[in-house]
Amino acid sequence: MNVGALAAFNLIVRRELCLSFRRPDQLLQPLVFFLIVTTLFPLGLSLQLSLLRDMSPGVLWVAALLSSVLSLDALFKSDADDGTLEQLALCGQGLTLIVVAKTLAHWLVSGAALVVFSPLVGTALGIPPSAFGTMMLSLGLGTLTLSWLGAIGAGLTVGARRGNVLLSLIVLPLAMPLLIFGAGATDRAISGTDAVGPLYFLAALCVFACTLAPFAATAALRITLE
Amino acid sequence: MWTWFYKLASPPYVYGVAAALVPWFLGGAALALMYGLIAGLAIAPPDYQQGEAYRMIYVHVPSAVLSLTVYTVMAAASAVALIWRIKVGHAVAAAAAPVGASFTILALVTGSLWGRPMWGTYWAWDPRLTSELILLFLYVGVMSLRSAFEEPSRGDRAAALLATVGIVNVPIVHFSVVWWNSLHQGATIVKLGTPSMPGSMLWPLLSMWLGFMLFFAAVLCLRLQGEVLNRERQSTWVREAVKS
Numbered sequence: 001m002n003v004g005a006l007a008a009f010n011l012i013v014r015r016e017l018c019l020s021f022r023r024p025d026q027l028l029q030p031l032v033f034f035l036i037v038t039t040l041f042p043l044g045l046s047l048q049l050s051l052l053r054d055m056s057p058g059v060l061w062v063a064a065l066l067s068s069v070l071s072l073d074a075l076f077k078s079d080a081d082d083g084t085l086e087q088l089a090l091c092g093q094g095l096t097l098i099v100v101a102k103t104l105a106h107w108l109v110s111g112a113a114l115v116v117f118s119p120l121v122g123t124a125l126g127i128p129p130s131a132f133g134t135m136m137l138s139l140g141l142g143t144l145t146l147s148w149l150g151a152i153g154a155g156l157t158v159g160a161r162r163g164n165v166l167l168s169l170i171v172l173p174l175a176m177p178l179l180i181f182g183a184g185a186t187d188r189a190i191s192g193t194d195a196v197g198p199l200y201f202l203a204a205l206c207v208f209a210c211t212l213a214p215f216a217a218t219a220a221l222r223i224t225l226e
Numbered sequence: 227m228w229t230w231f232y233k234l235a236s237p238p239y240v241y242g243v244a245a246a247l248v249p250w251f252l253g254g255a256a257l258a259l260m261y262g263l264i265a266g267l268a269i270a271p272p273d274y275q276q277g278e279a280y281r282m283i284y285v286h287v288p289s290a291v292l293s294l295t296v297y298t299v300m301a302a303a304s305a306v307a308l309i310w311r312i313k314v315g316h317a318v319a320a321a322a323a324p325v326g327a328s329f330t331i332l333a334l335v336t337g338s339l340w341g342r343p344m345w346g347t348y349w350a351w352d353p354r355l356t357s358e359l360i361l362l363f364l365y366v367g368v369m370s371l372r373s374a375f376e377e378p379s380r381g382d383r384a385a386a387l388l389a390t391v392g393i394v395n396v397p398i399v400h401f402s403v404v405w406w407n408s409l410h411q412g413a414t415i416v417k418l419g420t421p422s423m424p425g426s427m428l429w430p431l432l433s434m435w436l437g438f439m440l441f442f443a444a445v446l447c448l449r450l451q452g453e454v455l456n457r458e459r460q461s462t463w464v465r466e467a468v469k470s
Contacts, residue, residue: 014345152391155383160374169370170388173363177398197330216391221306 006091016105028044030110037063040122049126055122056077057186060135061119061142061179064114068143069111069168069175072150075102076158076221089225090151096218103151104216110159111143127190134199141183141202147214149174155220177205235312238463239452244447252445258437266430273427282340284431288438290333293361294396296326296442300368301393304386316382319389319459325442329364334358336392344362357398364392378457 003011020027032160041059079085079102088098118139119132126161127135153171157163185198233239243334266284273280300322307315335354338348349355375381423431459463 009246152387156371156388157374159380160371160375163378166367166370166374169363170367173360173367174392174395176360186287214389218382220387223380223387 001104003093005097007095008091011107012088012098013108014018016102017108019111020105020109026074027109027113030067031113033070033184034063034067034114034117037066037122038125042125047153053126053190056122056127057135057183057190060118060121060123060127060186061183063107064139065146065172065175065179067114067169068110068119069150070144071106071169072147072154073153073164073167074209076155076212077163080158080224084223085221089221095221096214099151099155099217099221100214103147103214105149107144111140114143115140127186130192131186131189134195135186138182138185138195138199140204141199141206142178142207145176145178145202145206145209148209148217151217152220155217155224157220159224161215180201181205213217230391234311237317237454237461238467239312240314240317241451241467243452244454247248249442251440251447255437255444258433262430262434262437265309268284270344270427270430271377271424276344279340279343283335284434286333286340287311287431288435289329289336290358291435292438292442293326293330293333294448295439296322296329297361297389297396298393300326301389301396304389308383308386308390311328313382313457314454317374317448317450317453319386320382321365321446321453322390323365323369323372323385325445325449327362327369329442330358330362330365334362360398361395364388364395368392371456386411394408417465 004167010087011141038059041063076085079088089095115136118136119129122135123129135173142164150167150171153167155169157167160166181201184197185202188195188198234243262284267281270281272278296423300319303315303318303322305315306312307319334355341350342348368389370390372381372385375384455464455468
C-alpha cells in the first residue's frame with residue numbers, strides 16, 4: 001500500500017493515541033504522579049497557604065518536569081521491544097516523520113493532559129485563578145519542548161541498560177532553562193506583573209527544539225536501530 | 227592538502243603522534259605553570275579590594291575556562307566521529323570527558339572556596355554557578371551513556387550525539403553573566419578594549435591558562451594512547467607496540 005507523508009503521519013498519530021487510550025492506567029499514572037509530588041511539598045515544607053503560594057510556581061514546575069520525564073521512557077520502548085520500530089523505519093516513509101508523529105502523539109497524552117490538569121493542582125497550591133492562563137501557556141510550551149528533548153534522550157537510551165535512570169540524567173540538565181523561564185513566568189503572573197518576557201523565551205526555546213530536535217532524535221534512533 | 231586529516235583517522239599513526247607530543251606538552255606546561263604560580267602567588271601585588279584572597283583566580287579562572295574548552299574539544303571530536311565515521315574521534319572524546327569533568331569540579335570547588343570570603347557563602351544559586359553545575363551533569367551523562375551499552379561502538383555513537391547536542395550549554399554558561407543579573411563578575415580579560423586588570427596580575431593569569439591548556443593536551447595524549455590501545459587490542463600493531 002502506498003500512502004503519502006501526511007496520511008502516514010495521521011495514521012501513526014492515530015495509532016499512538018488509540019494505543020494509549022486502550023491502556024488508561026498508563027495514561028493516568030503520570031498525572032497521579034504529578035499530583036502526589038505536589039502533595040509531598042506542602043507536607044514536607046509548610047501547610048500555610050501564604051508560604052506555599054510563594055513557592056507554588058517552583059513546586060508546580062518541578063512536579064510537571066518529573067512526571068513528564070517519567071512518562072518519556074515509554075516513547076520508543078515498547079515499539080523497539082516488539083520490533084514495530086524497525087518495521088516503521090523500513091516502511092518507506094522518512095524516520096524523521098515517524099519520530100515527529102510519535103513525539104507529538106506522546107505530548108498530546110502526557111503534556112497536554114498535564115496542562116488541562118494543572119488548574120486543579122494550582123488551586124490546591126494557592127495560585128490565584130488570574131494566573132491560570134499564563135501558567136497553562138507556560139506549561140504547554142515547556143512540556144512540548146521537554147517532549148522534544150525527551151525524544152532525543154529516549155532515542156539514545158532505548159537500547160541501553162537501565163535506560164530509565166539514564167534518561168532522566170540526560171534530559172533533566174538540558175531541561176533546566178525550561179524550569180527557570182517557566183517558573184519565572186508563573187511567578188510573575190501570580191504577583192500580577194507582566195509575564196511576557198519569560199514566555200517569549202519559552203516560545204523561542206520551543207521553536208528551537210521543534211526545528212532541530214526531530215533530526216537529532218532521528219539520528220539517535222538510527223544508532224539504536226543499526 | 228587533506229592527507230594529514232586522513233592520517234589522523236589511522237589509530238597507529240595517532241598513537242605515535244600522541245606519544246611523541248607528550249614530552250613537549252608536559253615540558254611547556256611545567257614552564258608555564260611554574261612562572262604563573264611564582265609570579266601569581268608571590269610577585270603580583272594584592273588586590274586593593276579583595277586583598278590576598280583574589281589569588282584564587284590563578285586556579286579558578288583557568289579551570290573554569292578549561293571546563294568549557296574541553297567540552298568543545300569533546301563535542302568537536304564527537305561531531306567529526308559521527309560525520310566522517312572516524313573511530314579515533316570517539317577515542318578522543320572518551321579520553322577528554324573525565325578530564326573535562328575534573329576541571330569542572332575543580333572550578334566549582336575553587337569557586338565556592340573563593341565565594342566564602344568574598345560573597346559570604348560557599349554556594350549561591352547564581353546563573354553562572356548553576357550552569358557550570360549543569361555542565362558537570364552533562365559530562366556525567368555523556369560518560370555514563372558511553373558505558374551503558376553492550377556494544378562499545380553503539381555507546382560511542384550515542385555519547386557522541388549527546389555531546390554534540392549538549393554543546394548548546396556552552397554559550398549559556400559563557401554568557402549567563404551577561405544575560406541574567408549575576409553575583410559573579412563579568413568578563414575582565416576577553417572583551418573589546420583594554421583588559422580591566424594590570425599587567426602584573428594579568429600575565430601570570432595568562433601563563434596559568436596556557437599551562438592548564440598544555441597540561442590538558444598532555445593528559446589528553448596520554449589517555450588517548452590508552453584508549454587507542456584498548457580499542458585496537460585485537461590488531462597486530464598493538465601486539466607489536468606492546469612487545470617492543
